[in-house]
Amino acid sequence: MSTASPPTSGSPAPHTIRGTILRPFKVPPKSKSDWLAPAILTAKTITAAAECAPFPYVKGVSGTVLILLETVVTVKKNREDLEELCSSSTEIITILHDQIKAHGNTAAVKFKGLCEELESYLEAVILAIRNMQDRFKGFRGRVKEFLKSSSLTEEIAGYQAQIQGLMAIVETNFKVDEMHAIITAPSFAVVKTVENINNCPPPSRIFQGRQAILDKMHQFFDTESGNQHIYVLYGLGGAGKTQIALKFIEQSSFSNVFLVDTSKVETIDTGLNSIAVSKSVGNSAQDALRWLQSNHSKWLVFFDNADDPKINLNDFLPKCNYGNIIITSRNPELRSYEAHTFVSDMEEADATTLLLRGATKEHSEENLKLATAIVKELYYLPLAIVQAGAFISKSEDLEGYLDLYLNNRARLLSEKAAQSHDDYAQTVFTTWQISFNQLSHLAATLLQLCSFLHYTGISEDMFSTASKYDFSLSWPPREELQEPLEFLSHFVEPTGEWNSLKFLDVTNEIKAYSLISFDAKAKLFSIHPLVHAWSRSTLLDEEPLQSCMSSILGMCIKKIPENEMELASVRLISHVGLLEYANPDRVADFRRAFSQIYYYTGKFKDAQALAELILERSKFLLGDDHADTLSAMGNLASTYFDLGESLKAKELEVLVLEKRTKILGEDHPDTLLAMGSLASTYYMLGEFQKAKELELLALEKHTKVLGEDHPRTLLVMGNLASIYSDLGEFQKAKKLDVLVLEKHTKILGEDHPDTLFTLSNLAITYYTLGEFQKAKEIEVLVLEKRTKVLGMDHPNTLRAMANLAVTYYTLGDLNKALGLEVEVLQKRKQLLGDKHPDTILAMENLVKTYQNLGKQEEMEELEQLIEDTKK
CATH class of the missing domain: 3.40.50.300 (P-loop containing nucleotide triphosphate hydrolases)
Structure with a gap:
């Protein structure tokens, strides 16, 4: 019987650069029977008001409608068949309530006969529904037949028309001098003034939802x-x-x-x-x-x-x-x-209905599909939807609107329709411009700077950390950072301390116009996506502010400690992915910092592209032997390592180690870093003896130079444990893993990525020792924590998932293994590509699971794919 490959530790190369994509959840759709709750609330309110009114026939018909609604509640299935009947009945008593409330006895007397007739009719309907529910299981078909044969909806519509006709008579005949004060409960207001005033305009004719x-x-x-x-x-x-x-x-x-x-x-x-x-x-x-x-x-x-x-x-x-x-x-x-x-964005169903009503388009399946795509792009903002509907109504081109909008967003969101459904005079963009014009220069600048970041996950910490940028050790120098330093100086005390109160004053000014929101629990700001796009449109010249924000983000990244970089990268990747870097020939160059963020979040292809540019530029400006050039070379090697190109990594790392030893000496921390990286590469190439010798030397020197509790020392120790495990020296591996886990937990905490790496390696050691149950317990915990800390799509989360799948396989729980392996393969293809060693390993493990589950067709299909991939 074939067995799956044992789990791999995936020990990271100990380099200076090594996160997650946030995915929105969908709010579950509303129940089809949600219409009943507000209808019952309305009926109860009106019935309670009628209790105190001197018109028993109003009380009678209101109470009967309430009984009808409560009877429909008891219908177990397909109660939506009765929705039109219930809605019309509720509307009738609402009209009665409003008219009698406004005109008192004048209206009540005229409606008396109609109320009594309608009450009698509804009682017969309620009895019929109850009898039918008791006698028939196939209730849906019976309701449809009942409604059709009895013409109930038509009957109710008739009563509705009669009441509305009487309303007109009441309005015509009602005179002020005939008004009588009605002594009622508060729901029926006593008229004490000569005239009732309502100087409000009606709502939009296409008002929807809410x-x-x-x-x-x-x-x-x-x-x-x-x-x-x-x-x-x-x-x-x-x-x-x-x-x-x-x-x-x-x-x-x-x-x-x-x-x-x-x-x-x-x-x-x-x-x-x-x-x-x-x-x-x-x-x-x-x-x-x-x-x-x-x-x-x-x-x-x-x-x-x-x-x-x-x-x-x-x-x-x-x-x-x-x-x-x-x-x-x-x-x-x-x-x-x-x-x-x-008041925020609309529900999707209401938004699509609003768009189609404004666009004067029918609710066909195709139109709903097109409308849904449009309102998603408009982020369900009502005013934007109304403007879009008006434009579509004019152009009569629903199908072509989305492409037009994506290429002309600013113009379309600034354009006022000639025909409107309400009195609102502003467009989407002009309504925000009014607020923007009220901001101070500093608040306006902050909002515009944030428009170059992602619209979520903006933190004060990004700016405060950047303000602590160290010019004595970092590049670029002060003279290249005048604009970001000038902006940050508004929030920095003469002592160099960050002043959170000043920053709060500015953000509160922006929040006062709802142009930015704040999550107090997460300590994060966010901007509505359309406001985010609009704020960019307020700029006459984007480049200075883009360069300024690029530098602030780069300064922030360069101040993050090495052992906090992985967690920080998860928070910052969305900003880096949008902003990337400004033209390095004109502004400060922070491509190294952005490359780190890409690397630590598993976006190795993006990291590689930047790392290659950085190395090329560093060689040209500084020479082959400069410390920055060697650092760039080492970082590119680490990226090759994680892309599965170990031979390319080895070639660069041998050169880096040779040059650093010659220039800096073998005990320099940068030399030790190069030594550890090369040892990891030997390990991945299967040269375990070479890896062991170099790692032992690296451990000795790290302990001597940096101390036994330094994060880099512990990383080398963990890598050495992995090597021992692959050489069959399991007890040595276990001893080192336990020691490193204890130190990482004490120094970094149990949820830190480095602690989880050590915990994962210990699980692998238990696996190789045959203690599969212990391995499983640890791997379940690691997967849970990595998912929480790094997200589902991070390479280290996928590694934990793959290792747990192998353990499930070994324990004979093949279905659990299958579920995890399918997910790992899908995500690794997306993240790393088809030819990455980790992707191929995922395919090979899945083949073995298919084989043992008797899924011959799936197994053969995947085997062929592996063969084609390796060509």
Whole structure:
């Protein structure tokens, strides 16, 4: 029987450079029956209000609709067949409630006969549904047949039409002097004024979604708390805050609704003045506030666009324990008021519907597919979607929009449609420009610098670490870093200490307009992807700021200690991948630093490309024997090593060791580094005896020069343990592994990558000693920790996965081995390519698992692939 290859330690070459791609998760789709919950809430609210009204027939029909909805809840399957019936019934009682609330007895009398008839009809429907549910298992087909034969939806639609007709009669006949005060519960407001005011425009004709926020608002304002109700909707400009507020107001029944433009102190005064004038109580803001404070009716003031952080909104709020207030703002500081919701991007389904409605396109399968791709690219931002829909409606080209957008993003997001569905005057880009213009020069510069980084994972630490850049040891020199140093100087004390409070002041200024967000738990900033793209568009000349940010990132990387580089690389790779490096002939050259990040995150091809350029440039400028040239040569050799090109690595490492010994002496730390790297390469080439001799010498000198607890000494010790294991000296290997693990755990902590390397090597030693269960327990732990620390796609995580698969195989758990091996092979192909030794090893192990599972066809197919790959 064939056996799988034993796990490989994958001991890293001890060089100066050695992380993960973050993958978004999908929010599970909403249940098809989510429509029932808000419908029941509405029916309960209206029924409770009707309890206190002197119109029993309104109470009766409302309660019957509630019973209908609660009956549908008990339907186990296919209740969506009854959705239209339930929605129409709920709409009817909502209309009744609103009309009677507004017009009292005038409306109630006219609706009496219709309410009683509808109540009787719905009772028959409820009885039919209950009987059918009891008698038939095939409920879906029966419901469809029942709905069709009884024409229930048509009947309900008829009642709906009759009620809407009566509404028109009520509106026409209703006169102010016929109004009677209705003594009811708070839900039916007592009319105390001559005129009800609502100076709000309606929401957009294509308003879509946001039901969760609306439900939360209704629940909040419907709760009697004995206090003034204040609700804040805050978030990025263009996220739809105003439209949500207008939709809520349209769905509600307040005695008076007043809209106040809160963008400036002057517009606030104007808005409050208009309240005083409309109520004939004066002509000043104070007159309006006094009227609101003395009026116990169910009024609402909508303070829209309270974006200016310098305005203290509390100065303009009525000082009383009643009344209702909605505030929309870009400033998250206003969360300090009673209730609030962060308004962000739309749900995908609502976003696609909004786009198609705005584009006047039907909801076909093909159109939905095209719309989904577009709204993803627009990051589900409502204003961007509305603009896109308007453009598509004009061009009539839904299919071609995405390509057009990708090539003309700035123009399309700045273009105002001639025809619109609401009163909003700004485009996506202009609404942010208004906020940007309010920023100080320093805050604006920071936002623009961050536009050259990835839009997530931005930290203060990146800037503070860069400010500690060491000019005595590092390259490039101070004169090449004037721009980044000048920017960083704003946050550095004369003593050289970083001032976090100054940095906080600047980031708070940007946050006040929701142009940047902060995760307090992770200590990380993020920028909405469209804001990120827009902030670049504010630059007339990108190169100076790009070069500045490139240098700041490079300065940060060069200050990271060697034993922290692997974890730091996981955090920084997304920024390096976007920014890379500026033109080294014109600005400071930090390609070495970026090459390190690529290397430590397993992006060896990217690291190789940079390392080759660095070596070539260093030879040209400094000569073959310069210390920087030899360092560049060693780093390129390490990259070849991890790309599986061990012979290329060996050729360079022999040369580096020879030159460093000659120039620096055999005890210099750089010479010892070269010695350890060459020993690792001998190991990978199977020259174990050569590797052992060199590693023993390296260990002796590392211990003498650096000390036995130095990270490099421990790395050499761990590599020597791997060599002992391959030479069959298992007890020696085990002894060294246990010692290194103890020291790494004590010095670095149990989750540090170097500790996990040692733990992995100990598992391999247990495996070679035949202690498979112990090996498995350790490998499960290593895989769990590496996944958490480095991510699923990191080479070291894949190595842990591959080793655990081999142990499962040896223990006879072939299905578990198969699952891991398939994943390892897929990810190694993506990361390392088909011809990398680690990829080929993964294929060979999978062949053996297929063979032992009797999967002959899969085995033969993979064997052929291995043969073709090795040609």
